[in-house]
Amino acid sequence: MGKLDLITIILIAANALISYKGFNDYSFFEKYKLHVGSINRGEQIRLVSSGFLHANTQHLLFNMLSLYFFADAVIASLGTVKFLIVYFVSLVLGSLLSVYFHKSEYHYSAVGASGAVSGIIYSAILLHPGMSLYMYFIPIPIPAYIFGVGYLLYSIYGMKNRLGNIGHDAHFGGAVGGYLITLILSPWLFSTNLLMVILLAIPILILFVLRKMGKM
Structure with missing residues (x-):
């Protein structure tokens, strides 16, 4: 993925x-x-602070590896300031949607950078639809959009099965945040990468429909 940017570190x-x-x-x-x-009760700091906590080491590594794979592609296209806008808007929107989905569950809790990372993944794929990942345990390059869609499928599984103290709902909110903010910041994507714009909207719509149907 090239040189690791300082803000990613x-x-x-x-x-x-x-x-x-x-x-x-x-x-x-x-x-x-x-x-x-x-x-x-007014402790809004939790909307952001929860995005820097994780349930366990495996959860932390999964999110940080995902961030590592995709962050610099977004920074290269948008710059550091816009990258941070995508990151934190995705984080906060993921948290807000988690609160909305569980507003009647007073004791519901979750942690993780999932919302922010989902937003960065979606942003990177929109900006670089031909991007591939090289993972040491898989000998062939993987198209980035396959990883991105798989990340959201993992979200569906996690939301459905309430896996751990992890904000799986935030994956959905973060993906929406990253998707929308990137399109706002880079409207030219509608003309240059329209197919990927449509493709990445599909899992978001599936998650939304399943949620509305009460399947999640």
């Missing part, structure tokens, strides 16, 4: 340090995780 380091603090400090984890009841 900073975000990965922040996620790792804050997550490991949460692994070893229960009160810290409880204070900053996404918790519907606490957010309803």
Whole structure:
């Protein structure tokens, strides 16, 4: 994926340090995780802070590897400031949709950078539809859009089965955030990459329909 950008290193380091603090400090984890009841009482910081906590090391590694694979492609096309806009808008929208989906569940909680990472994945694929990933355990290049769609399919599975203390709903919100913000920042994509714009809308629509049908 080329040279790792400084802002990507900073975000990965922040996620790792804050997550490991949460692994070893229960009160810290409880204070900053996404918790519907606490957010309803006005603790809005949790909408952002929960995006830097993770349920376990595996959860952290999965999100940070995904960020590593896609972040620099977005930075190269949009620049650091717009990249950060995509990252944090996706994070917050993912958190807000989690709260909305679980607004009647006072004790619902979740953590993870899933919303932000989903947004970056969708942004990168929109900007670079021909991008491929090279993973050490798979000897052939993988089209990035396959990874992106698979990431959301994992979200569907996680949302349906309530896997861990993980914000799987945030994958949906983050994907929507990254998709919309990238199209707003780069409207030329409608003429140059229209097929990918349509393709990436499909899993978002599927998630939305399943949610509305009460299947999730």
